[in-house]
Amino acid sequence: MSTLSTLSFELIGLVAQYLNFKDLICLSQCNKTLYGVQRIDQLWKGLCRMEFGIQYHDPNQSYKQLFYSCCMTVKGKGEYKRLPCNHVRDAAQERTITKLNQCQRCGVQGDENLFLCISDNCHQIMCDRHTRQHARLAHPYLHSVFYKMNTSELFCQVCVDWIGGLDSHPAEQYVASQITLQWVYHFKQDTSVLKTRKYRQIERQLRWKDTPQHIMKGDFCFISSDWMVEWEMFVEGWKTTRPSVLIDQTQLLSLVVGLNQEGTNPFYLHSNGSVMIISSQTWDYLSRHYNVKGKKITEDHLCPVENYSSIIQRISYWKKRALNYTR
Numbered sequence: 167m168s169t170l171s172t173l174s175f176e177l178i179g180l181v182a183q184y185l186n187f188k189d190l191i192c193l194s195q196c197n198k199t200l201y202g203v204q205r206i207d208q209l210w211k212g213l214c215r216m217e218f219g220i221q222y223h224d225p226n227q228s229y230k231q232l233f234y235s236c237c238m239t240v241k242g243k244g245e246y247k248r249l250p251c252n253h254v255r256d257a258a259q260e261r262t263i264t265k266l267n268q269c270q271r272c273g274v275q276g277d278e279n280l281f282l283c284i285s286d287n288c289h290q291i292m293c294d295r296h297t298r299q300h301a302r303l304a305h306p307y308l309h310s311v312f313y314k315m316n317t318s319e320l321f322c323q324v325c326v327d328w329i330g331g332l333d334s335h336p337a338e339q340y341v342a343s344q345i346t347l348q349w350v351y352h353f354k355q356d357t358s359v360l361k362t363r364k365y366r367q368i369e370r371q372l373r374w375k376d377t378p379q380h381i382m383k384g385d386f387c388f389i390s391s392d393w394m395v396e397w398e399m400f401v402e403g404w405k406t407t408r409p410s411v412l413i414d415q416t417q418l419l420s421l422v423v424g425l426n427q428e429g430t431n432p433f434y435l436h437s438n439g440s441v442m443i444i445s446s447q448t449w450d451y452l453s454r455h456y457n458v459k460g461k462k463i464t465e466d467h468l469c470p471v472e473n474y475s476s477i478i479q480r481i482s483y484w485k486k487r488a489l490n491y492t493r
């Protein structure tokens with residue numbers, strides 16, 4: 167160690183590039199000079215790439231923070247549900263492609279159905295089905311990130327998730343916003359797509375949070391399934407604009423009775439002309455941002471109880487099942 171200490175700090179830094187995480191920590195424990203080595207963020211940049219395959223970060227955070235945050239995610243103790251996508255590459259190169267309005271494989275048309283492979287020198291435009299085939303069968307791991315035209319978002323077919331969503335790591339959010347912005351400018355898209363994207367990301371987070379367990383643990387209410395179909399189409403990007411139809415609650419109580427059939431799952435889209443159950447938190451957001459006809463309908467409105475006895479029974483069964491699941 168005394169030999170190592172005679173080297174200049176720069177040289178020690180160069181040597182340390184070859185260390186893995188454990189060895190870097192051991193080295194930095196040796197003395198005061200060597201402790202300074204673990205402050206070199208370039209070393210953490212290398213570790214992020216080596217251990218997690220991540221080649222970007224949020225400029226407001228260090229690579230060291232990113233590395234530790236990833237370690238916590240791997241242990242299942244982090245605040246993010248998955249590691250930042252390591253399939254996305256920031257390719258700031260000249261692009262000469264022109265926007266096509268149909269899948270190059272099957273001819274499906276419409277911006278809401280199309281994705282662009284952002285891998286260098288590929289840039290093929292495909293429908294959902296063909297992106298999956300392209301990413302998983304034809305070029306595993308190499309062509310997995312796609313730009314969705316109408317929503318200005320990235321989808322990774324390996325992570326099977328939208329990239330840069332509100333619940334993803336800030337580094338991923340940063341890189342996704344950089345890349346999507348480049349494409350918005352490249353295609354000369356109207357920048358209002360970015361404002362709509364903000365709404366979509368907030369609403370997608372709400373929609374995905376509403377698992378049966380989450381809904382049944384707190385207060386919940388009923389909502390028209392017809393409206394939820396419209397909303398889901400927007401949230402998942404199959405429609406470009408936000409739903410403009412009213413959330414019509416006026417006939418809802420008569421439809422609630424129909425929920426008592428075996429096999430009906432009111433937490434997920436099941437059929438038109440029916441009812442779904444959402445958390446009060448989601449309702450509060452929706453009623454603030456969309457037009458509602460009628461009022462919020464909760465369990466308390468199921469009266470007289472004899473008229474609703476079987477649906478009340480069913481709700482207590484769902485509650486029990488959801489609470490058992492989380493225990």
Ligand SMILES: [Zn+2]
Pocket residue numbers: 251252253254310322323324325326
């Ligand atoms: Zn990915």
Ligand SMILES: [Zn+2]
Pocket residue numbers: 269270271272273274292293294295296
């Ligand atoms: Zn296709």
Ligand SMILES: [Zn+2]
Pocket residue numbers: 283284285288289290300309
């Ligand atoms: Zn490709």
